[in-house]
Amino acid sequence: MQQSRTDILKAYRQMRMIRDFEERLHIENRSGEIAGFTHLYAGQEAIAVGICEHLTDRDYISSTHRGHGHCIAKGCDPRLMMHEIYGRADGLCKGRGGSMHIADIDKGMLGANGIVGGGPPIAVGAALVCQARGDGSVAVSFGGGGSSNQGTVFEAMNMAVVLKLPKIFVFELNGYSEHTGEGYGIGSDLVGRTRGFGLPVFEADGFDYFSVHQAMADALEHVRAGKGPCALIAEATRYFGHFEGDPQNYRAKDEVKTLRETQDALLRFRRKVTEAKLIEAAELDAIDAEIAAFIEDCVASARKAPAPGVEIMLSDVYADY
């Protein structure tokens, strides 16, 4: 915990932002306000934030179908994200992308992705640019445990090793791939298999912001020393179903409840920083209140925002016509 008070407060704010964003989407989705497929990230906040707190707009990330947390952590505007998920003309992607395609290239956010395994090859390409610049910037791909079985991800890992790129492969093990345990699809063990590709693996407790933050520091040190790519693997869980509407028949009823009560990333963060007397509980409470109000306001503005029209449907297929 060699982070400044400012850093710590910022990290907490980001995690809270993600949590509230997601909890609210869960409600909005149920009420039918939000259309489409929504995959919630709540429960895994420490991973996105623990990693992205190290990054600037010059660094790149690629994300997944479960992308809101990565987007917020990497600096996408949560209000514009909310408008996007509401399908509004002034959403981050003009209402054309929705939950699964949020991106903001200026922030180094190369897109959520509806295709499992779609992101890592793209992030490898961004790492090529980082390498060429030689400014210490890096590219990070996020992926679930299930995604680690996709051929495109294996190819991306090998390619990054061959080209010795500043690339970090993050695998977030949240226990499931849709309705199946993650362990079922990974024939061997993920850490060993990843090492077999020539990637050093840094492991972290995905419920613990500080553990992830430290693993990412180690990962960055490795890639910035020009030693080529590496991986960061962290376990956590998702609090909601695979997608909104998932009956979760594969899951014991109390699994999430227990984890929420004992492992929750925000809870543990709060306990740690207050017990260490780094931060007062009241400061965190203030952040909580502020963000609750902000999310409320985002929803309100999203509801009022204009719907996209035909010109939005037909534009931006090509740059010049």
Added chain:
Amino acid sequence: MQQSRTDILKAYRQMRMIRDFEERLHIENRSGEIAGFTHLYAGQEAIAVGICEHLTDRDYISSTHRGHGHCIAKGCDPRLMMHEIYGRADGLCKGRGGSMHIADIDKGMLGANGIVGGGPPIAVGAALVCQARGDGSVAVSFGGGGSSNQGTVFEAMNMAVVLKLPKIFVFELNGYSEHTGEGYGIGSDLVGRTRGFGLPVFEADGFDYFSVHQAMADALEHVRAGKGPCALIAEATRYFGHFEGDPQNYRAKDEVKTLRETQDALLRFRRKVTEAKLIEAAELDAIDAEIAAFIEDCVASARKAPAPGVEIMLSDVYADY
């Protein structure tokens, strides 16, 4: 070397058949008699034969662009193969497939393949059938070192492990992938990476029939014990270019010459079995002569065979129209 004299003579005959088939194609190709892309297997004979001598028509193999050796070793009729490569109507595939698409399902030969990495997923499917039968039959995929970097191959390995299939992944390291050293494209080391997938690896000297034969015996024992898939990795070299016409700028002039003189699979086989007094040199000479005549005859009959007509072009796209 616990093989019977019959087995040994058969193995030698198969290796000689492949060698002569290939050396002759090299000539026919140069003279312009043969059309299309031809990738010669000469130099690697001990691998195909050392493996396929264990197999029956109930076992399956998938092959590659460099498939003649595998086809012959698995029991395809060399005469019909020659007719096929000559593009004749009575070729093994009616002149529609050519060198890169020779197959004979009745022999358990699931096809050469023009797509690097195309075969392994298919052989995994055949292994599912072997598993269901429960008769000890197995499926084997052949692939070059370069093919090991293809996403489809990684997926196939993991899938076979997850489903615990009787499947053997053979990687033949002949030093090159087209014009690039095989080592360049494999970011880590192939044996370790393959083990990382949960596949035990059996290694063999690819110039030595007996070494390959033993490794395959071990591999078969493993899969037939129901322990799931494994891999067999063997090094050899190809005597000719990547494809016929390849100027081989990437290769030192004497590389092949030295290997041919010191490591040649047929030479070493002959030395071993005659020195061990298992077989007389004269017996091998007789096989050599017989096969030389046979190949000559195959070429002669291929030259005279009928060209395919329009009905062959238009048929067999579908089973029922």
Added chain:
Amino acid sequence: MTVKTMREALNEALFQEMRRDPGVIVIGEDVSGGAGGSSGSRDAAGGIFGVTKGLMGEFGDKRVIDTPISESAIIGLANGAALAGMRPVAELMFADFVGVAMDQIYNQMAKFRYMFGGKAKAPIVVRMSMGAGMNAAAQHSQTIYSMLSAVPGLKVVVPSNPADAKGMLAAAIRDDDPVIFLEHKALYSSKGEVPDGEYVAPLHGASLVQSGKDATVVTLGRMVSFAAKAAAKLAGDGITVDLIDLRSTSPIDEEMILESLSLTGRLVVVDESNPVCSIASEIAAIAAEKGFASLRAPVVRVTAPHTPVPFARELERMYVPGPDRIEAAIRKAVKGE
């Protein structure tokens, strides 16, 4: 006959064929589900759209095979199993995912029989959900049939109603060629009369949903009901149409289209796909080439625009050809001379 959803009809066909032939297996992600989960229940999913529900219980995990997220290997598994004698039914979940399995589809299964001299057969069914209508955006809403119908060696079917869904899935499983079986995701819960008991419907051949005299309307999948709505409205104005449900996009039933055209002289094609090199284009081309003598007015294509599928409700509604656009197109065709 019983009224069922398309989901139920498909499920029935799978039970029917798996009971009939022990060589039929089902492969895909979460076709059963629950493996390795904390509830301990298998068949926790039964397919993301519930089409394979219950199969695990009856047929077990050797015939109902959950897989990792490895689509090339899933299709490869089907390909190899088929060459070696089984009749696999692989599920790709969303048709959009063909991109990560395309080689095994278009270079392998489609070409085996031809390349291998006619001695191999590849009795594979690849089921995929397709189409817009659920605001699933650009990578989960595409219709893939044009791309795949172009590939020699593949058969492609697009059932529009529960009866066809049941009968054609059974036929596809019995067929000796690879069949791409496309299920419109917005139709899974749509209902219709479905024959009880064993039922197999022809895999090829369009069906004449209703007949009329003023125009030939060729369509498929979800668009059939939209076109029928448009036709119903036009009937009020005395305009009647031959409404043809293509059912199969490979092969295409040219004969029925050309015959209808010879009676109506006017052609409207309604296709949910993007316009370029679409099934709509193909049918317009067939008309221009073989039905020219019958054509009395320009062919009208009603398709999605040349854009990815957009997310927002308003955008997707504009994107998908709806009854109003179809109605207008038919009016245009009928007025055109």
Added chain:
Amino acid sequence: MTVKTMREALNEALFQEMRRDPGVIVIGEDVSGGAGGSSGSRDAAGGIFGVTKGLMGEFGDKRVIDTPISESAIIGLANGAALAGMRPVAELMFADFVGVAMDQIYNQMAKFRYMFGGKAKAPIVVRMSMGAGMNAAAQHSQTIYSMLSAVPGLKVVVPSNPADAKGMLAAAIRDDDPVIFLEHKALYSSKGEVPDGEYVAPLHGASLVQSGKDATVVTLGRMVSFAAKAAAKLAGDGITVDLIDLRSTSPIDEEMILESLSLTGRLVVVDESNPVCSIASEIAAIAAEKGFASLRAPVVRVTAPHTPVPFARELERMYVPGPDRIEAAIRKAVKGE
């Protein structure tokens, strides 16, 4: 102007653009070659068809990047590098290999700009060799442009001659959208006048190769020279045609086609692809829809049959539309009423 092969022309364009813009990089298998070989020479290949020859010497291995056999990662590399500001030129060697990289092409690069709200650009060129003519059989001879032209967000070009090859490759590299650049492998050694020095040709827009009055012949790629041969023969009989080289199949120059059609009244489309949902179908459909008033005879499509590409010399010769078939088709169109 100097007479050069298409291979040389393409190579010149790569040198030209890599010198001009340090953000241009070349990625692919053996685009240089020789790494890890026993001769120690780099640039041992310069691309399997020699198109990237010499680039390694001048630009080094940070801009001329040899890769493993991992096509999804190759295209992914291009995609990510482009989003992050470079202008990658990826080589796929054979167009047939799109199957193992399709997702990165059709779900990723094609859709970035649209899905991401118009703020991203993806200036990528994917070069691929395509077409029959070398007896390379079913998995190394396909023309892929129909499948890819159907995808919104991709531009697709098919140069037919060395000058266009040079000028359009330069333009493709400068273009801010993903461009699929298809090089007919049977044309690499074909020769033609190529502008010296810096040269950029328009990426879109067809070209009128010759003009006539009896029919409009629309074609592309290798078929342009075959159609020209057919036209030359017909000219002897007093039959003259507008011969249009499409150059780009996405977008298609509808205007030129329709204008020509308004003068000739007859349309023949010559396309090396399989027939279904092809560019030939698309152009026939455009005529049936927008050029109907001009059409005086059935449209004639000249394409390959609905079969994989066969191997044997005799078979491939029958498979590919040749000058004779084109000539017969034009005669048919001109006689038809």
